[in-house]
Amino acid sequence: MSQSDMPLSGPSRRQILAGAAGTGLLSVLPRGVFAQGAGPEVKKAILGYIALTDAAPLIVAREKGFFAKHGMPEVDVQKQASWGTTRDNLELGSAGGGIDGAHILTPMPYLMTTGKITKTPGGVPMSILSRLNTQGQGIMLAKAHKDLKIGLDTAPLKERFAQLKAGGKEVKVAVTFPGGTHDCWMRYWLAAGGVDPDKDCQTIVVPPPQMVANAKVGNMEAYCVGEPWPLQTVNQDVGYCAITTGELWKNHPEKSFALRTEFVEKYLKATGALLAAVLEAAQWCDRDENKDEMCAILAKREWFKVPVEDILDRSKGKFDLGVRSFENKDLMQKYWRDAASYPFVSHDLWFLVEDMRWGYLPTTLDTKALLGKVNREDLWREAAKAIGVAAADVPASPSRGKETFFDGVTFDPANPMAYLEGLKIKKLVG
Template identity: 40%
Template sequence: MASAWPISLPTDKNTRCCSLSTRSATLWNVYWHATCLSCREGQWRSSSINDSIQDNGVLQVRFQNVSAGRFLFGVMMNSRKKTNATGKSDGIRARSHAAQDAIAPGSVYRRQWMLSVARSAAGIGALGLADPFLRNGAWAAGSDAPEKTEVKIGFIPLTDCASVIMAAELGIDKKYGIKIIPSKEASWAAVRDKLINGNLDCAHALYGMIYGLQVGIGGPQTDMAVLMGLNQNGQGITLAKALHERGVTDGASLKKAMATLGRQLTFAQTFPTSTHAMWLYYWLAAHDIHPFNDVRVITVPPPQMVANMMIGNMDGYCVGEPWNARAVIDKIGFTAVTTQEIWQDHPEKVLGTTARFADQYPNTARAVTAAILEAARWIDSSPANIEQTAKVIAAKSYVNTQADVIIGRMLGKYDNGIGKVADSAHPMRFYGDGAATFPYLSDGMWFLTQQKRWGLLKSHPDYLAVAKKINRIDIYKAAAQASGTPLPASENRSSTLMDGVPWDGSDPAAYADGFAVHV
């Protein structure tokens, strides 16, 4: 039998052995070495190991002239070869005779190997993807090459971070010559601070937070940029079960019950200039409840909402999924309203960054946007892809919950926790043929009007000028061309919200001043 051959490891400490993470490999039925190493600060150590896969020296079939770091398809063998204490490469070897046995005619392992290759190839073909070593993506070389190839993107554990995560997990980022490094953050304040100080390149961000920073509210004035929308819809307002016991089922009954409760209710949102604050305020005001005079409002990070309601710190909250669904499953609250019932197909999270980053790294900004556009299209393309996405982002390293908590509302299937089960005509959308991703100027201006309505802005800004400065439609259009994303006919759109008030961006100052309930 042939002698053992060593797996070659890169000598450049910035080079990874594997071009896909273990979790991506699992997604595509691709078996990677569980002991694949990356170099950090001069030391070799295990990297990107899926929680369900042990570091047991998985063997792989070796293809001629294809190193372990570029190997695409293989069969998991039963080896327990370990690295030494320092993780040096001399402890990682695979035996070629095992590989030969695995693919020998008539071998059960050959059948498994062929099925693995077929499934993986079909998956990559369906996605239009290939490892960058096998296929060069558009806009990845020459004068259009990204100026910065590793892009750290912050995210909060919410369902709507999905397109950022899947762009990395599916390897779409490599097609555009970049590597997306998702960075899980604890709060929106942390996202804000890390964007401003450069610890994050971009972020899964609140639309209102980006606009607030531009005009100097919710943080120090910083020139900001919105590269694309990440989703529409998919948020909600949860009320405590104790309110339901008092006859509350919606906003109208909440208003009625408040007269007899004998105490002031407390509501939570996720950040003072957030989308969630604006949805909460809009919904309360539409039922003649003043969000600053009639109730108390506090700020709580999204993953902490359920725990805080459980111990009685608030009577209601507005947050993104899956934390409304979680409250229903845990039987501590019910969904009083979804945000798509407040505004059908409303803007929500964006890919945000600083103007400094967008101007210094325009090719990188375009590449990141294109990769996430392609991931968003993949997610929206089928219920099966949505379900697969839910399973991936449910992981501890991302949203950290059960996939079943995420899947239902991603698919638009809602159980509000008090007997109403329905399919939403406007579920969370990540792509929507480009409608969910285009950075409409009118969307950005709307958040400014609400910040003025609630006294966060003391005077009217130049709404259109601010929107044109922040929403980098130039970068988006280049990314749309690279990813094959259609463009809308107009940079503005019109909508009518739950109170019947139309919005089209034509007169934002009059719109902001036209509400009966305001500060």
């Protein structure tokens, strides 16, 4: 595959990744969307979430009154059964009995916009307004593999999986949605150790809240999911945690806050109000003094319905993985610190390239155009300014620059083709 076969380079793409907002590739809303005195056009929006701690900014914005503060007291935050349900309800929109926006796996708005995962011909345009968190996911292994004490090195799993297959067992690893973040982490982790996720095992989809129950009955050898389910796995002695994903890629992007583009275009001021509320909630969630209250809120029956003990430790940077324990606040889930809330365009590009790697997207995809449609980091900047975020705390560029993974592999957003070509295990489609 030649460089021209994959239009990820060129001056225009470099501009979007290296320049400031408003290069012309990002459609910028009219100024004044966040102006004082310009109230939202509507008081209500329906937002979806899944019972994962990275939904905290949406839940806290509702519980602590941040939505109401910004003129939207009737925001409804509704639990979704799975990422497939989230997609379906976003496709319907609130006018059709669905939802206007959601806590969502970062690649999903791109897969929806391209029509790869929607029933609607041509796709459902989506807009990413902010990142909800970085890191804080877990890759788990069944108790049967505890003797291997697998961590970052997955090489021993290749032989173990081969032995299971030779004995007639189907070797399954579970993720939460095809092409989603957990799928990316599982596949990267396995492939780094020489395990082909499409040949050496079978990848299946299990909704996050059902992971532990499926592990109990032996439905999979490994799974990747967000908290609180990894800690619950250890607490219930169902399996062990190989890694927390910050060990795979420090400060990696995870979930996003996204709205249907139709909502954004119709209700510009309401979009600004929602985004401002979510950013303030992210700041609140990331303050150490609020962690106990945050976890108590999430544990409630109406939100997660889990023991607060399944949430608390990981939210404070305390990691009992079942085979090793350590404390590292730099690896815990982050909502605001270290620019966790800002939706770097370079990170979205990595997800697009990784979905190309595994055949979910074609290598001929015009990533420049797609990023310009979906990523609205320009609105994040406006909202941050409106709520008084210091200029020093606003990233200078939509690119965080080169990223290095645990295995030494580097992703340079200025040359994604080199990254893709250098990966040994992949499944490309034209």
